[in-house]
Amino acid sequence: MGAPRVERDADVIAGFLEDAAHVPGGHASGVTFPSNIAEVAAVVRESPLVLPIGAQSSLTGGATPRGGIVLSTRALGGISLVAPDLVRAGAGVTMAALQQALAPHGLYYPPVPTYEGAFVGGTIATNAAGAATFKYGSTRRWVEALTVVLADGSVLELRRRETTAHQGTLEIEVPHAGVRRVPLPTHTMPNVAKHSGGYAASPTLDAVDLFIGSEGTLGVIVEAVLRVIPRPQTTLALFPCASDDEAIAITGALREGHGGEVAAVEYMGADALGHLDDQAFHKAGISRPRDGSVLLLVQVEGAIDPFTRVLERHRVAEATNVALPGDTRSAARLFELREAVPAAINARVANAKVRVDPSIEKTAGDMIVPFARLRDSLTLYRETFAARGLDHAVWGHFSDGNLHPNVIPRSMEDVVRGREALLAIGRAVVGLGGSPLAEHGVGRNAVKQALLRQMYGDEGIEQMRRVKHALDPDWKLAPGVIFTR
Numbered sequence: 001m002g003a004p005r006v007e008r009d010a011d012v013i014a015g016f017l018e019d020a021a022h023v024p025g026g027h028a029s030g031v032t033f034p035s036n037i038a039e040v041a042a043v044v045r046e047s048p049l050v051l052p053i054g055a056q057s058s059l060t061g062g063a064t065p066r067g068g069i070v071l072s073t074r075a076l077g078g079i080s081l082v083a084p085d086l087v088r089a090g091a092g093v094t095m096a097a098l099q100q101a102l103a104p105h106g107l108y109y110p111p112v113p114t115y116e117g118a119f120v121g122g123t124i125a126t127n128a129a130g131a132a133t134f135k136y137g138s139t140r141r142w143v144e145a146l147t148v149v150l151a152d153g154s155v156l157e158l159r160r161r162e163t164t165a166h167q168g169t170l171e172i173e174v175p176h177a178g179v180r181r182v183p184l185p186t187h188t189m190p191n192v193a194k195h196s197g198g199y200a201a202s203p204t205l206d207a208v209d210l211f212i213g214s215e216g217t218l219g220v221i222v223e224a225v226l227r228v229i230p231r232p233q234t235t236l237a238l239f240p241c242a243s244d245d246e247a248i249a250i251t252g253a254l255r256e257g258h259g260g261e262v263a264a265v266e267y268m269g270a271d272a273l274g275h276l277d278d279q280a281f282h283k284a285g286i287s288r289p290r291d292g293s294v295l296l297l298v299q300v301e302g303a304i305d306p307f308t309r310v311l312e313r314h315r316v317a318e319a320t321n322v323a324l325p326g327d328t329r330s331a332a333r334l335f336e337l338r339e340a341v342p343a344a345i346n347a348r349v350a351n352a353k354v355r356v357d358p359s360i361e362k363t364a365g366d367m368i369v370p371f372a373r374l375r376d377s378l379t380l381y382r383e384t385f386a387a388r389g390l391d392h393a394v395w396g397h398f399s400d401g402n403l404h405p406n407v408i409p410r411s412m413e414d415v416v417r418g419r420e421a422l423l424a425i426g427r428a429v430v431g432l433g434g435s436p437l438a439e440h441g442v443g444r445n446a447v448k449q450a451l452l453r454q455m456y457g458d459e460g461i462e463q464m465r466r467v468k469h470a471l472d473p474d475w476k477l478a479p480g481v482i483f484t485r
């Protein structure tokens, strides 16, 4: 089968030149929409430069083309249950469509990122993680098998536990193309709930794990077999805490199991809440918390009595707003408030870009530390920004120790100082046993690429280049993503 038609119309291409990071300067010579494995293989075989994309919800510029052909995976559909706990899904299936297809069977796919429009292929390529990582881990834990098209157009069918590395080298048998020897990086991955920063490493790495988190640079993911679970009965609860310390104490108790089956605790810092208008609170049906207070949004599965007792013990039960299982309207209201935080900050950045300087851009971290160091990390983020005179806001996935410290730039100088601050924070976060690249990947973002180099050193990046060279010697796939040539 030949390659599908490549769309060369500038108006069509224009719709694919930007991802959610809104980095300017995207360009491509065409866009194509293969609808099966053979078509993907033909596109990759015949094109010298290919960027595979999903929903382009990347926050790191990884899905922004820099020349060549954009390979949209949106026509790679198909969802089928292949076992009571396994679903096969095409790379182009959105998280929302997957959950919708699973719901009538009483099933659920847990590691869904906050943005439900993301595709199966994109979430695997970035090892995405959602709020519920605390209970369920990131995407990596849920992938049983992958179908991947390599840079020469050959098709790999990889099942977990079938191809594992021996003494740091993976030998991957490619049908009709012999064996590829892939020397693996030697770094130790940080011991935290999520990490999406460069290629996975371990002397006995599973080949499936090499492609998870490889951000389009090693192969095009066409299809995956994912593990699913019985759909949990989830209650949502939103409540204010008088201080960060109180929020940490409550989250600590919930993490230790005192509140029953808690899947996620989301945090909105006082600085972040200060940027919301009254309307956002009104829509959620709550009043604006007192100055200095923070908000927690908790997902509890199953019985909620133990959780209620924790809230009572900490004297926050009365101020708690609850959405019981099945009350999708109330749940949507509470989630909306959580999402209003990044939306408000992004709007501020966009405003400064229009009014002050078009070079101003989002300047934000995606840091994770072991939970025991969460207090230290909050102090670190705020003091590092404050020392540089930067306005800031912090929110994120509290139960994982994963927060998004954001600069709110008023000028281009703030952006420059913010990038310096993020590099300093990244260094300190590694010192706390964490990772400065938790869930959004590295992409083409210069600060994130610098954080990766800071973490693993020049030799670490060189080792990743050797992996790339073994599987994509011509640097055909997503060149410049994760590291430069």
Ligand SMILES: Cc1cc2nc3c(=O)[nH]c(=O)nc-3n(C[C@H](O)[C@H](O)[C@H](O)COP(=O)(O)OP(=O)(O)OC[C@H]3O[C@@H](n4cnc5c(N)ncnc54)[C@H](O)[C@@H]3O)c2cc1C
Pocket (backbone or CB within 6 Å): 019, 020, 051, 052, 053, 054, 055, 056, 057, 058, 059, 062, 063, 073, 091, 112, 113, 114, 115, 117, 118, 119, 120, 121, 122, 123, 124, 125, 126, 127, 128, 129, 130, 131, 215, 216, 217, 219, 220, 221, 222, 439, 440, 441, 443, 478, 481
């Ligand atoms: C509002 C919002 C909330 C978000 N919340 C979260 C969150 O909670 N957790 C989280 O982890 N992320 C989050 N993200 C980031 C983003 O949604 C994730 O990174 C997501 O996994 C990207 O999926 P995508 O389909 O949009 O991939 P894209 O953005 O299109 O691509 C991302 C990268 O993967 C590569 N890629 C895409 N598809 C394939 C494929 N089939 N084969 C090989 N490579 C491929 C691309 O080349 C690119 O490098 C959020 C983004 C937004 C806009």
